[in-house]
Amino acid sequence: MRRHRGAAPGIPAPRPSLTAPATPARNAPVTPDGFHRLHPLTPFLRGWVVVAAFGATVARNLAEDVTARAIGLTLLFLIPAAGLYGYTTWRFTRYRIERDGLRLDTGLFVRRTRYVRLDRLQSVDVVQPLLARVAGLAILRLDLAGHEHRDRSDGDHGSSTSDLRYLSVGHAHRLRGALVARAAGGVGATGLMGETGLTGVTGVTGPVGEAAEAPHERLAEVPARRLVAAIALSPAPWVALVGVAGIAVPSLLTGTRAGFLGAVPLLGWFWHRTIRSFATNYPYTVSASPNGLRIDSGLFERAYATVPPGRVQAISIVEPLLSRLFGWATIRMNVAGGGPSVLLPVARRADALELVGRLLPGVDLERIRLVRPPRRALLLAPLHGWALACGTDGAAFVTRHGLLRRHTDIIAHGKVQSIRMVANPLARVLRLADVHLDTTGGPVRVRAALRDRDEALRIVSTQAERSRLGRRRDTADLWTN
Amino acid sequence: MADVLLAESAGWRVLSPALRRLRRTVLVLGAVPAVACTAVIAVVAGGWAWAPLVLVPLAAAGWAWRAIGRVWQAWRYAEREDDLLILRGVLVRRLVVVPYGRLQLVDVTSGPLARRFGIARVQLHTAAATSDAVIPGLRPPEAARLRDALTERGEARSAGL
Numbered sequence: 001m002r003r004h005r006g007a008a009p010g011i012p013a014p015r016p017s018l019t020a021p022a023t024p025a026r027n028a029p030v031t032p033d034g035f036h037r038l039h040p041l042t043p044f045l046r047g048w049v050v051v052a053a054f055g056a057t058v059a060r061n062l063a064e065d066v067t068a069r070a071i072g073l074t075l076l077f078l079i080p081a082a083g084l085y086g087y088t089t090w091r092f093t094r095y096r097i098e099r100d101g102l103r104l105d106t107g108l109f110v111r112r113t114r115y116v117r118l119d120r121l122q123s124v125d126v127v128q129p130l131l132a133r134v135a136g137l138a139i140l141r142l143d144l145a146g147h148e149h150r151d152r153s154d155g156d157h158g159s160s161t162s163d164l165r166y167l168s169v170g171h172a173h174r175l176r177g178a179l180v181a182r183a184a185g186g187v188g189a190t191g192l193m194g195e196t197g198l199t200g201v202t203g204v205t206g207p208v209g210e211a212a213e214a215p216h217e218r219l220a221e222v223p224a225r226r227l228v229a230a231i232a233l234s235p236a237p238w239v240a241l242v243g244v245a246g247i248a249v250p251s252l253l254t255g256t257r258a259g260f261l262g263a264v265p266l267l268g269w270f271w272h273r274t275i276r277s278f279a280t281n282y283p284y285t286v287s288a289s290p291n292g293l294r295i296d297s298g299l300f301e302r303a304y305a306t307v308p309p310g311r312v313q314a315i316s317i318v319e320p321l322l323s324r325l326f327g328w329a330t331i332r333m334n335v336a337g338g339g340p341s342v343l344l345p346v347a348r349r350a351d352a353l354e355l356v357g358r359l360l361p362g363v364d365l366e367r368i369r370l371v372r373p374p375r376r377a378l379l380l381a382p383l384h385g386w387a388l389a390c391g392t393d394g395a396a397f398v399t400r401h402g403l404l405r406r407h408t409d410i411i412a413h414g415k416v417q418s419i420r421m422v423a424n425p426l427a428r429v430l431r432l433a434d435v436h437l438d439t440t441g442g443p444v445r446v447r448a449a450l451r452d453r454d455e456a457l458r459i460v461s462t463q464a465e466r467s468r469l470g471r472r473r474d475t476a477d478l479w480t481n
Numbered sequence: 482m483a484d485v486l487l488a489e490s491a492g493w494r495v496l497s498p499a500l501r502r503l504r505r506t507v508l509v510l511g512a513v514p515a516v517a518c519t520a521v522i523a524v525v526a527g528g529w530a531w532a533p534l535v536l537v538p539l540a541a542a543g544w545a546w547r548a549i550g551r552v553w554q555a556w557r558y559a560e561r562e563d564d565l566l567i568l569r570g571v572l573v574r575r576l577v578v579v580p581y582g583r584l585q586l587v588d589v590t591s592g593p594l595a596r597r598f599g600i601a602r603v604q605l606h607t608a609a610a611t612s613d614a615v616i617p618g619l620r621p622p623e624a625a626r627l628r629d630a631l632t633e634r635g636e637a638r639s640a641g642l
Contacts, residue, residue: 420575420578439609
């Protein structure tokens with residue numbers, strides 16, 4: 001095998017036909033005992049990382065005298081090594097859908113079997129990085145519960161994502177559909193799929209195969225023009241540009257070239273906040289399907305995420321100063337077990353409110369009256385104190401903060417994990433206190449800041465009661481709402 | 482704050498005095514060498530006129546001694562029907578409400594020193610990393626009882642995420 005590679009350098013992996021029986025191109029190869037392999041192109045894509053790392057090292061060392069011969073010699077060893085590594089990892093990685101979960105075997109020397117229980121599954125995403133997209137491949141990402149810390153059932157060093165990389169796009173979508181449908185308990189909860197999975201011709205054929213692309217209803221989209229406008233209205237690109245000018249102009253005038261180097265990180269930031277931001281957010285569709293909320297996004301790198309609505313814990317509507325003039329907002333959310341943190345990059349406020357109502361059933365932001373903290377709170381927060389407010393109704397607790405960049409944070413009562421009241425010494429002098437409603441990890445933090453002490457206590461005790469009732473109503477173990 | 486809550490829900494429990502004893506022992510173990518060092522250095526380097534410098538570590542230790550007592554006294558917890566309350570802090574007062582239905586796991590830990598003093602620490606985890614619910618000094622039987630009670634109620638009232 002090594003010889004084979006040596007004869008054809010530049011090909012970092014053997015031809016797949018060496019091992020797997022001839023399979024239809026659309027499906028992953030199957031071993032006789034019902035296990036599936038990843039797509040045969042996988043080692044090429046993974047090996048690319050090694051080659052790129054090597055390239056970077058060479059480029060960095062170019063200043064020192066590295067001869068072409070040295071590079072060639074290194075390549076002669078590196079490419080077979082990378083190829084062998086890629087091939088073995090591919091060869092010894094296999095997965096199989098079983099009765100109530102997905103089994104994933106990896107490792108050559110240290111065999112590791114990971115069992116992904118479907119009832120712990122939080123979300124299933126299909127991600128397509130650029131290179132994989134060119135090759136027609138995709139990563140299937142499985143998010144499990146217990147993201148923040150050790151979980152009762154999953155002693156796997158806190159890591160709770162399992163990636164199947166890479167699968168062919170069609171296969172990834174079908175597999176996602178099958179897993180999601182089974183996790184939702186819709187199809188084949190009684191072992192219908194278990195049979196097909198075990199006999200495993202493709203693993204996801206049969207009734208589940210059709211369920212793959214569940215019917216979905218489009219909820220929101222991001223028009224390109226609005227996204228461009230929102231990016232232009234955000235301060236970051238302008239700050240970056242001014243910074244670049246501030247560094248570049250003096251160095252141009254004095255003729256020192258080193259000054260330009262200082263501008264490079266700023267240019268990177270600029271690129272990140274404009275072009276990259278556009279490319280990740282442009283074709284952006286949020287749709288509802290029986291399997292949950294679907295978020296499809298990305299211009300070059302496509303990501304297809306599915307979030308069960310019941311798993312959305314808290315939502316934040318962020319309105320930057322200038323976007324607010326146009327009535328635009330960014331919607332962020334916390335998803336239990338990890339998941340996309342942005343719900344919509346740019347939305348009209350009315351759409352945002354409607355979407356909130358969809359995701360947190362029974363929540364109507366317009367109906368909730370926000371109450372400002374007592375005036376003496378301005379002593380502690382002379383500026384942002386003006387924007388603080390909080391309010392509640394039967395369904396949700398809402399807080400507002402941020403003078404320039406206004407955040408409206410919403411949490412449904414049933415989603416509150418714990419309630420904290422914190423009073424620092426200054427606040428205690430003024431008889432003030434903060435109330436935090438803790439939620440799972442994510443961009444949203446719900447905090448009613450600088451409330452009157454007695455009011456804060458009242459919030460804590462009534463919230464405990466409301467959350468208890470809210471939890472009872474909550475049927476969060478189902479994927480559907 | 483404490484009095485309002487005390488009125489609201491009876492049954493506050495305090496921590497074991499062993500925790501205070503442990504912390505004060507550690508304090509003394511640190512303070513004695515500090516005072517001794519200060520005394521030696523002051524006398525050797527500056528003469529007897531500098532001896533009062535010893536008062537600085539002594540005062541600090543005295544303040545810490547008192548602070549340990551106050552922190553210990555301020556830390557209390559109460560089991561209500563549906564949630565656990567933890568009240569703590571002297572300078573920054575905190576009240577934490579953890580509903581049983583939200584408990585993901587309960588950790589009981591006891592280091593070598595804590596075991597010598599016969600105390601254990603109970604930490605409650607919810608799906609939120611910010612929950613911050615810790616009860617540091619409990620007698621092991623009480624810690625075990627609390628752990629079992631919490632997990633039992635947690636299962637009875639368990640809600641999904």
